[in-house]
Amino acid sequence: MTNPNLRIFSLVILLSAVTLNLQAQTGLDPSSILNPSPDSWPTYSGDYSGQRYSGLDQINQSNVRNLTLAWVTPLVSGPQGRPAFTGGYGDGVAFAGPGTNVKGSILMVDGVLYVSAPDNAWAVDARDGTVLWQYFWKSIGGTHIGNRGMGMWHDTLYLETPDNYLIALNAKTGEELWHTEIASFDEKYFSTTAPVVVGDHVIVGTGNDFDAPGFLQSFDPVTGELQWRFYTVPMNEGDPGLETWGSLDAARHGGGNPWVPGSYDPETNLYIFGTGEPKPAYVAGPRGDMDALFTCSLIAIDVDTGEMAWYYQTSPNDTHDWDSAQTPVLADIEFNGEMRKVAMTAARNGYFFVVDRVRGEHLLTSKFSDTANWAEEELNAMGQPVRIPDKDNHVGGALVSNANQGAANWMPPSYNPETGLFYTPVNETWAMYYLTELDPRGPMGLGGKREVRTGGASFLKAIDPATGATAWEVEFPASGGGLASGVLNTAGNLLFSGDRGGNIVARDPATGEPLWHARLGNVSNAPQTYMLDDQQYLLVAAGDRLYAFTLYR
Amino acid sequence: MLRGNSSNLPFAVVALILCLGFIAVSQAQAQRTPAYPQRAVDAEAVARGKDLYEGYACAFCHGADTRGGNGGPSLLRSQLVQRDQKGELIGPVIREGRPNTTMLGFSLSDAQIADIAEFLHSFELESRDPSRLVPESIVVGNAEAGRAYFNQVCAQCHSLRDDLQGLTARFPDPLDLQTHWIMPGSPSPTMATVRLRDGSVFVGELDAVDEFRVSINKADGSRQTFNRRTQVAQVEITDPLQPHVDLLEVYSDADIHNVTAYLVNLEE
Numbered sequence: 001m002t003n004p005n006l007r008i009f010s011l012v013i014l015l016s017a018v019t020l021n022l023q024a025q026t027g028l029d030p031s032s033i034l035n036p037s038p039d040s041w042p043t044y045s046g047d048y049s050g051q052r053y054s055g056l057d058q059i060n061q062s063n064v065r066n067l068t069l070a071w072v073t074p075l076v077s078g079p080q081g082r083p084a085f086t087g088g089y090g091d092g093v094a095f096a097g098p099g100t101n102v103k104g105s106i107l108m109v110d111g112v113l114y115v116s117a118p119d120n121a122w123a124v125d126a127r128d129g130t131v132l133w134q135y136f137w138k139s140i141g142g143t144h145i146g147n148r149g150m151g152m153w154h155d156t157l158y159l160e161t162p163d164n165y166l167i168a169l170n171a172k173t174g175e176e177l178w179h180t181e182i183a184s185f186d187e188k189y190f191s192t193t194a195p196v197v198v199g200d201h202v203i204v205g206t207g208n209d210f211d212a213p214g215f216l217q218s219f220d221p222v223t224g225e226l227q228w229r230f231y232t233v234p235m236n237e238g239d240p241g242l243e244t245w246g247s248l249d250a251a252r253h254g255g256g257n258p259w260v261p262g263s264y265d266p267e268t269n270l271y272i273f274g275t276g277e278p279k280p281a282y283v284a285g286p287r288g289d290m291d292a293l294f295t296c297s298l299i300a301i302d303v304d305t306g307e308m309a310w311y312y313q314t315s316p317n318d319t320h321d322w323d324s325a326q327t328p329v330l331a332d333i334e335f336n337g338e339m340r341k342v343a344m345t346a347a348r349n350g351y352f353f354v355v356d357r358v359r360g361e362h363l364l365t366s367k368f369s370d371t372a373n374w375a376e377e378e379l380n381a382m383g384q385p386v387r388i389p390d391k392d393n394h395v396g397g398a399l400v401s402n403a404n405q406g407a408a409n410w411m412p413p414s415y416n417p418e419t420g421l422f423y424t425p426v427n428e429t430w431a432m433y434y435l436t437e438l439d440p441r442g443p444m445g446l447g448g449k450r451e452v453r454t455g456g457a458s459f460l461k462a463i464d465p466a467t468g469a470t471a472w473e474v475e476f477p478a479s480g481g482g483l484a485s486g487v488l489n490t491a492g493n494l495l496f497s498g499d500r501g502g503n504i505v506a507r508d509p510a511t512g513e514p515l516w517h518a519r520l521g522n523v524s525n526a527p528q529t530y531m532l533d534d535q536q537y538l539l540v541a542a543g544d545r546l547y548a549f550t551l552y553r
Numbered sequence: 554m555l556r557g558n559s560s561n562l563p564f565a566v567v568a569l570i571l572c573l574g575f576i577a578v579s580q581a582q583a584q585r586t587p588a589y590p591q592r593a594v595d596a597e598a599v600a601r602g603k604d605l606y607e608g609y610a611c612a613f614c615h616g617a618d619t620r621g622g623n624g625g626p627s628l629l630r631s632q633l634v635q636r637d638q639k640g641e642l643i644g645p646v647i648r649e650g651r652p653n654t655t656m657l658g659f660s661l662s663d664a665q666i667a668d669i670a671e672f673l674h675s676f677e678l679e680s681r682d683p684s685r686l687v688p689e690s691i692v693v694g695n696a697e698a699g700r701a702y703f704n705q706v707c708a709q710c711h712s713l714r715d716d717l718q719g720l721t722a723r724f725p726d727p728l729d730l731q732t733h734w735i736m737p738g739s740p741s742p743t744m745a746t747v748r749l750r751d752g753s754v755f756v757g758e759l760d761a762v763d764e765f766r767v768s769i770n771k772a773d774g775s776r777q778t779f780n781r782r783t784q785v786a787q788v789e790i791t792d793p794l795q796p797h798v799d800l801l802e803v804y805s806d807a808d809i810h811n812v813t814a815y816l817v818n819l820e821e
Contacts, residue, residue: 094586095586141586141587141588141589141590142588142589143588143680144588162588184632184635184636185589186635186636187632187635187636188589188635188678188680190588209680210630210678210680211630212630212632249626249627252632253627253630280682371801371802390806391806394806395688395691395693396691396692396693396694396806396809396810396813397691397728397731397806397809397810398806399735399801399804399806399809401801430801432731432732432735432809434691434728435688436684436687436688437682437684437685437686437687438686438687438688439620439685439686441616441620441621441627443682443684444627444629444630444678444680444682445679445680445681445682446680446681446682447679447680447681447682447683447684448682448684450728452728452732454732454735454736454801455736455798455801474764476763476764477762477763477764477790478743478759478761478762478790499763499764500763501761501762501763501764501765501766502763503763503764503765505764514764514765517764517765519765519766
């Protein structure tokens with residue numbers, strides 16, 4: 001090869017190959033999520049702990065009143081958004097509308113925000129809000145109730161779709177790399193969860209409102225091949241927990257879907273997540289009056305094998321569709337005079353739980369929704385609330401707190417290591433629950449009951465995990481109940497969350513005192529924060545709009 | 554403290570928005586495919602399949618409605634049946650049976666299996682499974698005990714001869730009646746009295762309130778919003794239904810059932 005032009009050409013080829021090779025290692029290194037820069041937001045909760053506590057403090061109590069709008073960006077779903085790339089097997093029309101509602105976490109990596117809604121993903125310039133690309137998946141159906149966000153591995157994004165595909169996207173362009181079916185559409189699953197990337201695992205949950213079993217899966221980030229599948233209910237003779245079901249058939253149709261992302265403890269290599277309610281949701285009869293494991297439970301599984309290390313059930317044999325799927329919060333707290341590694345959850349049933357996150361040992365249960373009346377006053381020996389059968393659905397109606405949305409729900413809670421408090425939006429609501437199905441074979445899915453809401457109240461509460469006591473609470477006036485948004489804490493000694501009047505509010509995390517607010521309309525996701533060019537931003541979604549606030553400098 | 558009820562204006566506004574939203578959603582859905590479309594089936598094949606399903610005694614174990622019966626599991630929620638398209642998954646189970654169970658094998662042709670599959674796929678599936686054996690009545694209480702409770706508690710504010718005249722006739726469905734008396738629509742809206750720091754006072758129907766503002770609809774029909782951080786000294790909210798809200802934590806279910814039984818049986 002003597003032609004100098006050819007030589008240069010070869011060199012270019014070689015350099016391109018090197019560049020391409022380097023590109024494969026650019027983007028988000030999964031090991032960096034173990035100790036992420038507070039400037040970024042690389043995974044569902046900002047880090048693996050589920051604390052939603054940011055180390056950023058440029059915005060703090062002394063200057064939060066000077067927050068100003070940096071930019072606002074509307075996100076247009078479906079073909080009207082002029083997607084750069086599309087995929088899917090639907091007609092692109094039937095499920096394309098009517099609007100965008102951002103309920104999930106937004107990733108921030110290298111100055112770019114990655115946002116999702118059912119069937120849609122966007123990249124947005126974090127400095128000025130410009131939409132860089134949109135991807136639109138033409139789904140064939142499935143429940144379009146929300147999307148909790150995306151996961152990222154190097155330059156690849158992962159999105160779940162309502163018709164149960166895991167889609168890998170090129171983060172730079174929005175181009176689809178591959179998609180793989182993660183659950184059966186015929187079996188009426190739907191997939192809303194944010195995939196969580198841990199090392200070379202893409203951990204994926206699904207939802208189902210019929211009588212299908214819950215499972216968590218791990219996929220290869222490059223090939224999309226299944227690495228393992230963990231069923232949350234017994235599927236075969238001899239499976240653990242089968243003795244807590246009336247029959248194998250009942251267990252195999254027993255629900256327990258993990259539809260909210262979990263947390264990860266690198267020290268033990270355990271992914272800790274919550275499971276949904278047993279099915280059928282409102283009538284225990286056909287499955288028997290036992291615990292229905294491992295529904296409504298905290299479960300820890302080894303990320304590499306998918307094998308269960310421990311579980312703790314927060315609602316034995318739930319009968320009100322009150323999932324325990326909420327993201328567990330991992331922290332090291334002082335408990336009875338010694339430091340403990342714990343997992344915490346405020347469950348939809350109205351009870352707050354602290355367990356040892358290494359072994360699953362129960363440490364504390366307290367009632368955080370004061371009106372909750374479905375369980376006996378006394379907890380059982382395991383620290384579990386004991387269901388009162390008369391507060392199941394009743395032919396004449398049972399007056400039960402809470403109404404179906406529950407005392408808490410998917411809205412992300414937050415833990416602030418400086419105050420040592422756990423924060424969550426809380427309902428104290430009431431409904432009459434009527435049993436409408438007398439067939440001893442019971443209903444399917446969410447059938448068999450009629451619910452008439454009779455009012456209630458809505459709060460933001462701060463819970464002391466060492467005692468279970470409520471440290472402070474803010475009641476949103478005249479709300480009639482209904483949960484406010486999830487919560488963010490920052491090292492600026494600030495707590496951010498939406499209220500029930502359409503405001504994003506900054507508060508003193510020690511007292512709940514408001515320090516700043518802006519009325520955006522309904523805050524639809526948990527606020528987040530990031531830092532670029534020595535400028536801290538507060539990022540929040542209200543329906544189809546992203547708002548970024550910052551200090552004017 | 555005002556809690557959600559069916560009388561105050563915010564609720565009315567919310568209800569209106571919900572209704573409009575529902576209409577919008579309904580109209581949108583009318584043009585849209587359901588989340589999980591029902592299968593299109595051939596009625597003749599379904600009829601043949603039904604005859605086979607009954608003739609080969611499938612119905613005995615699995616129920617005439619496929620929801621399970623004497624020992625056989627529900628086929629309606631069977632994942633194998635749901636995944637099956639034209640008998641390709643169901644067929645092997647029908648032919649070979651399930652070892653170690655009472656499910657025996659049946660020697661059926663491909664066409665017969667396809668017909669049975671079509672029959673199984675003809676049942677509609679909804680996540681909010683419609684009830685089949687609906688209780689005849691929600692009235693399960695003791696009317697005499699309900700009368701005593703009514704006289705002791707409800708009669709503190711209400712009279713059957715006065716404000717509750719004709720109540721039972723207005724709600725012929727006992728469930729509606731029970732809903733209404735637990736948290737009724739009220740003739741008077743939630744009111745807000747807003748005292749400003751300068752001493753002036755404004756009174757109106759409460760429209761919206763949070764930690765930062767309060768909005769009222771005044772008698773002249775105009776809406777006015779006040780800044781609670783800078784302008785307002787005090788907000789008093791008067792919910793005429795507060796006694797009903799307070800009672801939610803007091804009633805036993807038996808109290809509720811008894812009062813409803815009493816009201817249903819009133820001689821008007």
